[in-house]
Amino acid sequence: MAVKGAITVDTEKCKGCSVCIANCPTGTIALSKQVNGKGYNYAYMENPENCTGCTNCATVCPDAVITVYRVKI
Amino acid sequence: MDIKDIIKPENVVYSKTPVLSDAIMHYCPGCTHGVVHKVIAEVIEEMGIQDKTIGISPVGCAVFAYNYLNIDWEQAAHGRAPALATATKRLNPDKYVFTYQGDGDLASIGTAEVMHACNRGENIVIVFINNAIYGMTGGQMAPTTLLGQVTATTPYGRDAKLNGYPLKITELLAQLEGTCYVTRQSAQNPASVRKLKKAIRKAFENSMMEKGTSFVEVVGTCNSGWKMSPVKANKWMEENMFPFYPLGDMKDR
Numbered sequence: 001m002a003v004k005g006a007i008t009v010d011t012e013k014c015k016g017c018s019v020c021i022a023n024c025p026t027g028t029i030a031l032s033k034q035v036n037g038k039g040y041n042y043a044y045m046e047n048p049e050n051c052t053g054c055t056n057c058a059t060v061c062p063d064a065v066i067t068v069y070r071v072k073i
Numbered sequence: 074m075d076i077k078d079i080i081k082p083e084n085v086v087y088s089k090t091p092v093l094s095d096a097i098m099h100y101c102p103g104c105t106h107g108v109v110h111k112v113i114a115e116v117i118e119e120m121g122i123q124d125k126t127i128g129i130s131p132v133g134c135a136v137f138a139y140n141y142l143n144i145d146w147e148q149a150a151h152g153r154a155p156a157l158a159t160a161t162k163r164l165n166p167d168k169y170v171f172t173y174q175g176d177g178d179l180a181s182i183g184t185a186e187v188m189h190a191c192n193r194g195e196n197i198v199i200v201f202i203n204n205a206i207y208g209m210t211g212g213q214m215a216p217t218t219l220l221g222q223v224t225a226t227t228p229y230g231r232d233a234k235l236n237g238y239p240l241k242i243t244e245l246l247a248q249l250e251g252t253c254y255v256t257r258q259s260a261q262n263p264a265s266v267r268k269l270k271k272a273i274r275k276a277f278e279n280s281m282m283e284k285g286t287s288f289v290e291v292v293g294t295c296n297s298g299w300k301m302s303p304v305k306a307n308k309w310m311e312e313n314m315f316p317f318y319p320l321g322d323m324k325d326r
Contacts, residue, residue, distance in 0.1 A: 004074055004079060005079065013097050015101075015102035015103070016102060017102035017303040018103070018302070018303060019103050019261075019303050019304060019307070022304045022307070023262055023263060040102065045076075048076050053079075053086055055086055056263040058088075059087070059263045059266050059267070060108065060261070060262060060263055061111075062098075062100065062102075062103060062104055062105070062106070062111070063097075063098055063107050064093055064107070064111050065089075066087070067085060067087065067089070068085070068086050068087040068088075069079045069080050069081065069084040069086065070079075070084060070086045071074070071079050071084050073074060
């Protein structure tokens with residue numbers, strides 16, 4: 001059964017700590033070149049086609065800024 | 074499939090728990106405190122005890138914990154959270170009472186309070202964040218600092234002759250008759266966060282069963298104090314902290 005996922009990041013609250021990137025098993029997430037109001041490079045889906053919605057990134061996020069979505073195809 | 078079709082309210086599999094407030098945490102990027110706050114909030118939501126939980130915040134970085142969890146809070150003097158929790162739980166036996174303390178607060182100035190609260194077997198939960206350093210005050214040596222670890226006050230590394238040995242307070246508390254559940258966990262990857270969540274849930278459940286004190290240590294990082302990136306700090310913790318502070322349950326009855 002195939003699944004596809006996606007994440008949204010609360011970019012103003014993200015501090016760019018990169019812990020989600022280190023724990024993403026599919027290499028979906030990267031830090032944006034843009035910065036938020038506090039000057040942090042925030043996390044975003046660089047390779048959205050890879051996301052499986054496994055929730056690993058949101059589980060380890062210290063600031064609870066990631067929401068995860070998943071659908072079965 | 075287009076991303077717009079995936080990002081819909083009915084497809085949400087993980088979102089921030091409403092027990093966490095919308096305030097932006099003041100912690101440094103990648104701080105373990107944020108993860109542990111989130112895990113406690115999720116346990117409170119899952120157990121449906123938001124209006125029955127009283128937290129005691131410490132002195133240290135986590136002093137502002139009361140801004141981040143939408144529950145009742147008290148704020149204790151340095152190290153005195155277990156004493157305040159004792160009174161709160163005895164006066165409100167139907168409430169879930171927990172303290173949230175760092176290693177400077179619990180293992181140094183609050184050693185007497187935590188020892189005696191655990192020895193009396195108070196029906197409270199103690200969450201102990203051990204990052205081996207005084208984070209808020211600028212990265213000085215804590216009782217839990219590892220031998221050889223460089224801090225602001227041990228620039229050549231902690232030396233046992235000069236600074237004594239690191240304190241394994243969790244092992245000490247496991248010896249006491251009053252504790253029912255003593256465990257050491259971490260929160261650096263998804264598996265460890267899930268284990269931590271189970272441990273904290275068990276501790277909260279114990280506190281209503283009159284079994285004694287439940288003590289959950291979380292080995293964490295202070296990447297600012299350690300002067301590392303968050304990801305590197307997690308790796309350093311796995312390589313250096315875990316051999317000295319092994320994870321797992323020390324007591325469960």
